[in-house]
Amino acid sequence: MKKLAIYTTVLALCGGAFYAVSAAEQAAPAQPAPEAAKEVVCFESRKGASEVTQRDIKPGWPNVKCSPKTGAALWYGDPYDGTVPMGKMPGLDKIPEGHAVIKPRSEKLALMPMCGVSCHNGVGPQFSPPTLPKGKKPVPLPTMEAMVPDLKDLQHGRGRIWCMDCHHTTQRNKLVDHFGDPISFDQPQLLCGKCHGDKLRDWRDGIHGKRIGEFTSTGKKRWFTCTECHNPHNVQDGARNRGFVQLQPEPSPQLPRGMKDASHEKLHPIPH
Amino acid sequence: MTPNETLPTDPAKEQSSECPVPPMSADPAANVLKTSRRDFLKSGGALSLSSLMGTAALMSQSGDAEAAVEWAEHFQKNYRLMTPAEKAEARLRLEKRYSDEYGKKVSVDTTEAQPGVLMGYALNIRKCIGCRRCVHACVAENNQSRGTKRPGEKIEWIQVLRMERGKFEQEKMNHGYPEGLGIQVGGNAYTPAGAVLEGQYHYNPEKVPEADATYMPIACMQCEKPPCVKVCPVRTTYREADGPVVIDYNWCIGCKMCMNACPYWARRFNLTTPVLPKEEMNPVTHYLGNRPRMRGVVEKCHWCLQRTRHDRYPACVEVCPVGARKFGNLLDPESEVSKILERKNVFRLKAELNTFPKFFYFYD
Known part of the structure; x- marks a missing residue:
């Protein structure tokens, strides 16, 4: 009987604590203002290519979860956030209309909308056309190098290509195909496939590159285009080994019981 | 009642x-x-x-x-x-x-396997950069315990192994093998990268990928002949009709036989009461998948059943920044995985054990 009394006392105490906790929780949503003010933006594949802003689709269900350590997108609640249909692509006739979507980046990449208007419009009064150098060698222009730092050290094509092989001569916010027609920044695969045909085929069939959404072969997917993962100005870098820019890794797993660090992993079982 | x-x-x-x-x-x-x-x-x-x-x-x-x-x-x-x-x-x-x-609307899905679906997975071992985003996406999706205080409170289903690259060297042309024992079994100019599958789980450099390393993520291989299913004394773990090996957590007695049997170190045990903060809990769950577990049961990767039963990619596939992870229906010749099996060089981990994993490693 005495024991039961003790139990009930303990329970009552616990209950009291529980009610205190729940009361605190009820009080907590009263100030969501600072949370709303702080916008969480995380990058997707590589830093600087595409970003997502975190928001709640419905209560407790965000469109994306971001890594607190690296700021990378770690989980997708809505894979089609901010996407548009990909447009025509040769060899993709089996996928239903609108089931291949991409996230447009042309707005973000068109850093200087005036580029194509003021200088590189092709109809300048003094030069005609004003943007075309005489030879096919890049001439270092301090203005351009200041605007796009990657230009100073182009790591693509091992010196065998130059700017105008990819960029349109007069429409600077477009890429260029074999016929001199402009290609949107949203469809870089049409340009990259000119040289990297094997990769284009693999990408088209889903073997190369990243897609999110539905896994069935006719399901709706968001396709990541070439430049969302690869920086075209910097694809061959000695410090890394797989054609992908280096980034910070996520935290390592918990150490086993009783271990202070993971130095044991660095020892070789076979001396050499 | x-x-x-x-x-x-x-x-x-x-x-x-x-x-x-x-x-x-x-x-x-x-x-x-x-x-x-x-x-x-x-x-x-x-x-x-x-x-x-x-x-x-x-x-x-x-x-x-x-x-x-x-x-x-x-x-x-x-x-x-x-x-x-x-x-x-x-x-x-x-x-x-x-x-x-958990103070929010939680759904527990019980969708059955769809006919004509056999899930398969492929991972491009050449592309993996060891960033561990898949590991943490899996934790965010699957309601694992994420405590940090006591050992065993943090559970991750995917392990990423960092493996050194071995090399052949001129200086070692006359080295014997084994070394230091005076027995010459032939030259050994090779500097080993460690024993098979031995590597680092706790690597933590500033930036990945490192030039002298390769990375190998391991999780449940969803075998067609799973040794864990063979040994389960209460038959709580079994292969679903569409491929994944799942666990009915309520029926699990926590004997850890399956953990011993698994050759891929894929299974995890809830040693402590799982630490799952309310705000981090994923409210979309499946009965056989990511519903919150209790103390004393075994858990493992189930290819995000709550997603894949509704045609969504698993969480690890969606976050891989290099697109090394591929998932699809093995019975559909147009699916990504079928195309990989058709076209690429593919291997299974520990194929000699005849477990017939549906998880394939491939390289370009």
């Missing part, structure tokens, strides 16, 4: 209400045993049971609903032997319990 109401009263009726083709574990002996146990509990244990429940109801302020839920859960069958009605009941029970516990 007493658990007795949910129990079948007529053994013959119970037999007939089960699926027409009983699964492997539905042997008649087990059924007989079960009914006799139930009868015993019904008649003999009813008094003590009700008195216990009464005490529980008196002592806890939340009323007897919670206690009844606990009891009903205690007496539920192996998931494969449950009738659709029992599954629906279990689902409602769990949804209510989780919603109360």
